[in-house]
Amino acid sequence: MSGNATSMTVLGLGxxxxxxxxxxxxxGRPVTVWNRSADKTKPLVERGAVAAGSAAEAVAASELxxxxxxxxxxxxxxxxxASLAGRTVVNLTNGTPRQARELAExxxxxxxxxxxxxxxxxxxxxxxxxxxxxxxxxxDVFDTHRAAFDAxxxxxxxxxDPGLAALHDLALLSGMYGQFTGVLQxxxxxxxxxxxxxEFAPLLSGWLAAMGSFVQHAAVEVDSGDYTQNVVSNxxxxxxxxxxxxxxxxxxxxxxxxxxxxxxxxxxRAADGHGAENxxxxxxxxxx
Ligand SMILES: NC(=O)c1ccc[n+]([C@@H]2O[C@H](COP(=O)([O-])OP(=O)(O)OC[C@H]3O[C@@H](n4cnc5c(N)ncnc54)[C@H](OP(=O)(O)O)[C@@H]3O)[C@@H](O)[C@H]2O)c1
Numbered sequence: 560m561s562g563n564a565t566s567m568t569v570l571g572l573g574x575x576x577x578x579x580x581x582x583x584x585x586x587g588r589p590v591t592v593w594n595r596s597a598d599k600t601k602p603l604v605e606r607g608a609v610a611a612g613s614a615a616e617a618v619a620a621s622e623l624x625x626x627x628x629x630x631x632x633x634x635x636x637x638x639x640x641a642s643l644a645g646r647t648v649v650n651l652t653n654g655t656p657r658q659a660r661e662l663a664e665x666x667x668x669x670x671x672x673x674x675x676x677x678x679x680x681x682x683x684x685x686x687x688x689x690x691x692x693x694x695x696x697x698x699d700v701f702d703t704h705r706a707a708f709d710a711x712x713x714x715x716x717x718x719x720d721p722g723l724a725a726l727h728d729l730a731l732l733s734g735m736y737g738q739f740t741g742v743l744q745x746x747x748x749x750x751x752x753x754x755x756x757x758e759f760a761p762l763l764s765g766w767l768a769a770m771g772s773f774v775q776h777a778a779v780e781v782d783s784g785d786y787t788q789n790v791v792s793n794x795x796x797x798x799x800x801x802x803x804x805x806x807x808x809x810x811x812x813x814x815x816x817x818x819x820x821x822x823x824x825x826x827x828r829a830a831d832g833h834g835a836e837n838x839x840x841x842x843x844x845x846x847x
Contacts, residue, residue: 593617644670656722677728795834
């Protein structure tokens with residue numbers, strides 16, 4: 560990066576904000592940082608960042624302002640102390656599509672430009688292979704700053720609607736938590752007999768990888784709304800087999816509360832006459 564690279568401001572130096580600021584420094588960008596608790600600026604100042612005395616000062620220092628705070632309320636609280644006219648605010652704080660749309664409107668009313676983002680990485684991954692960030696908002700604003708964003712990892716622009724980055728982020732997190740749910744239940748069952756989770760882990764990893772093709776198959780069915788093609792494990796059969804999961808859990812002294820929601824949906828869908836379809840058809844019960 561050349562000596563006249565665009566300067567950037569980072570508001571929020573928690574685990575993630577510090578990693579983002581660090582990646583910008585590593586990429587050779589001049590960085591101004593601010594954090595509510597000023598002590599967190601020290602390690603970054605030692606690496607070349609400038610610490611601002613207030614959020615307003617930090618925002619005044621750069622046209623491009625990266626925000627990574629706890630939640631939407633803290634973002635609002637901090638941004639309202641600064642003058643946003645002529646600034647580009649890039650909010651990488653986790654939030655909902657509605658929060659992103661409302662914040663975009665508010666920032667634009669203040670005379671600033673706005674992009675929302677969703678970080679798909681944990682702090683040590685930032686700037687390393689595998690990390691990527693969703694962005695949404697005006698395409699020209701994204702294009703202007705893309706080179707700077709690439710310091711964080713892959714930059715994945717998902718559309719003009721500022722809510723789309725959060726939508727993509729939360730959809731991936733939904734998939735992740737669904738997987739975590741299954742892993743926790745599997746280990747609880749294994750441990751109920753005093754067996755080793757570590758020894759069982761390769762079986763679980765292999766099984767999840769083998770079942771991973773569900774992601775693609777289900778996507779085709781969800782887009783078409785047709786759950787009746789190539790049915791080899793019909794929903795009615797799965798609803799009946801699923802019954803054994805809570806029964807066995809109870810027998811083993813394990814709670815089945817993580818499994819209960821899917822169990823109820825399977826039973827309802829089968830009772831509604833869709834037992835011959837693929838399990839994907841449960842998605843019809845999720846539409847409100
Ligand atoms: N860590 C991850 O794995 C990860 C992954 C993806 C996305 N994210 C998202 O990144 C964001 C930051 O996460 P993090 O891991 O950095 O969290 P964190 O370590 O808990 O840091 C939270 C940050 O928010 C600040 N803050 C909280 N309330 C505030 C308020 N009312 N006014 C001003 N500042 C306030 C904290 O300031 P103080 O230092 O003064 O408390 C700190 O800078 C979150 O939205 C999180 O969901 C995190």
